[in-house]
Amino acid sequence: MTTQSYSLAEVLAVAKTHPFYNPDIVYPADAETIQGLRKSAIDQKVKPELQDQPLLEKKTMYKAIERLTHDVDPQNTYRQSSYMSITGGGSGGVPMMFAVDVYENRRQRLQMGEFLKLCGVIKPGDWVLSTHLAGGFYRSLDLMTEIMENAGATVLSAGSYMPPTDVAKSLADYHVNVLTGDGSQVVQTVHHISIMAQEDRDRVHLDKIIYTSEPLTGSQRAFIESILGDVKIISVMGSAEAGPWAISTQDLIGEQSMTSNSTDFVIDTRNMLVEIVCPSVIDNVSPPDRILLPQGEEGLIVQTSLQRLRNPLVRYITGDIGSIHPLPKTACAVIPEADRGHLRVLRLRGRDHRFSFKWYGCYFEFDRIDAFMQAEECGILQWQLLLGQLESSPQATLEIRLLRSPPRYGILSDDALINRVQAFFLVFPENEHLFRIVFLDDIGGFERSATAGKVIKFVNRWK
Incomplete structure (x- = not known):
């Protein structure tokens, strides 16, 4: 696999x-x-030390x-020749727009396609149908479509607004063998297949599921396999900040326990450097010499893109x-x-729940939820998420x-509050039945709580 990534020295110099x-x-x-910074970095004899660079927190960026x-201002290059990608928008307010150089973005899509091919995810002859989201500034559909094409697949761009009935029919009519989409979209499609007449179900022949955005639980994976039979379940991980950068496939990592609360991803260190740091670094209580954790030890994931x-x-x-x-x-x-020497396994356990939780592909940060609920016009005395x-x-x-x-002047009506809450939690026609x-x-x-009898703000019944 050939790469056109930057050196660490170049990245640190910029x-x-x-x-x-x-x-x-x-x-x-x-x-x-x-260009001048790159040349100086390449000409330098001293090898740069990544640990000399301070950690970057999300709120700072x-x-x-x-x-x-x-x-x-015309001098603001951040707004020039940029691929704009939303950082989620799952916590209310205006989502942050992460700008990537348009040429870097296209090159990364090509590299990720090559990575899919290297890992055996996509092979010649694969027909892929994508149900990813497009519109509203979200671009997961064109991102995943181009990556799959770069890997050598033929892709049908269905999008998230195609009804499950039409998606299932297209899978059969066009002899599609790979379904890709957000985790929730994949489950929704497979659930529709499960309630189809047997003769219609028999026309669907999927051998690979490639999901993104949110993890599939053990019960979801078991459900998919019970409906589709011998199907490979593969995941691609990415973010607006880092782009696509990791792959989870059983062909590389072997079978995982259905009761496991983590997912193994393969990363290429020629494109992404990953450090594991002590979680208490967020609270500024970790000694400097104890921030980095050794291989195999669990902590906060810190990434540096090349x-x-x-x-x-x-x-x-x-x-x-x-x-790691x-x-x-x-x-x-x-x-x-x-x-082989460039690849590592990243065992991902999930989000640090001190900060957020995930529903229908979006992260919702607790501090912003709390601020939303405390808005005076909402008139909310107590709240709970389940x-x-x-x-x-x-x-x-x-x-x-x-x-x-009780109702009073300046307080939103129930209907007005419902609209505001639905907007905050990104409730759309395709997920309103889940909200x-x-x-x-x-x-x-x-x-x-059983001890102090306090209202539990977040109840996680999700298994």
């Missing part, structure tokens, strides 16, 4: 002159300055992004928990010997329980 890392810098460097996004230079991503605290492991011997049957599971299929549900003050708001008359309707 980072020192970027507003993400230096608050005294007003705008990112222009193309001419970047988002603050810089907000300023740069709205600064229309694919993004104009707006670098260096030692970025993702908010996820995981650990060597590539298992099972991968030797798939990965050429020349590439993450559960739909009885008829293994899909995640979200229930909001609210206790409101519910319950107005309570007293505190007795909330779930409370």
Whole structure:
């Protein structure tokens, strides 16, 4: 596998002159300055030390992004020739727009396609149908479509608004063997296949599922396999900040236990460097010599991209928990010997729940939820979130329980509040059956702790 990534020295040299890392810098460097920095970095004899660069917290980067996004000065290169990708928008307010150089973005899509091919995910003759989202500034559909095409697949771009009936019919009519989409979309499609007449189900022949955005639970994977039979379940991980960068496939990592609370991903260290740091670094209580954790030990995932230079991503605290492991011997049957030494396994346990939770492909941050619920016009006295599971299929549900003050001037009506809550939690026609708001008359309707009897703000029934 050939790569066209930047060297660590180049990335660190540009980072020192970027507003993400230096608050005294007003705008990112222009193309001419970047070329000079790259040349100086390459000419230097001293090998750069990644650990000399401070860790980058999400709130620090988002603050810089907000300023740069709205600064229309012609000298602001952040707004020039950029691929704009939303950072989620799952916590209300205006989503942050992460800018990537358009040429870096296209090159990363090509590299990810090559990585899929290297890992045996896509093979000649594969026909892929994608149900990813497009529109509303989200671009997961064109991103995944191009990656699959770069890997050598033929792709049908169905999108998220095609009804499950039409998706299932297209899978059969066009002899599609690979279905890709967000985790919830995949489950929704497979659930529809499960209720089709047997003769129609027999026309669907899927041998691979490639999901993104949110993890599939053990029960969801078991459900998919019970309907589709011998199907490979594969995951591609990415973010607006880092782009696509990791793959989970059983051909490389072997069978995982259905009761496991983690997922193994394969990463290429030629494109992404990953460090595992002590979680207490967020609270500034870790001694400097104890921040980095050894291989196999679990902590916060910190990433440095070697694919993004104009707006670098260096030692970025993702908010996820995981650990690094060597590539298992099972991968030797798939990965050429020349590439094996560059690949590692990232065991991802999930989001650090001190910060957020995930529903229908979006992260929702607790501090922003709390601020939303405390808005005076909402008149909310007490609130509770319950993450559960739909009885008829293994899909995640979200229930909001609210206790409101009596109606008075300046307080939103119930209907107006419902609209505001639905907008905050990104409720659309395709997921509204998984969302519910319950107005309570007293505190007795909330779930409370067994010890102090306190209202539990977040109840996780999701297994």
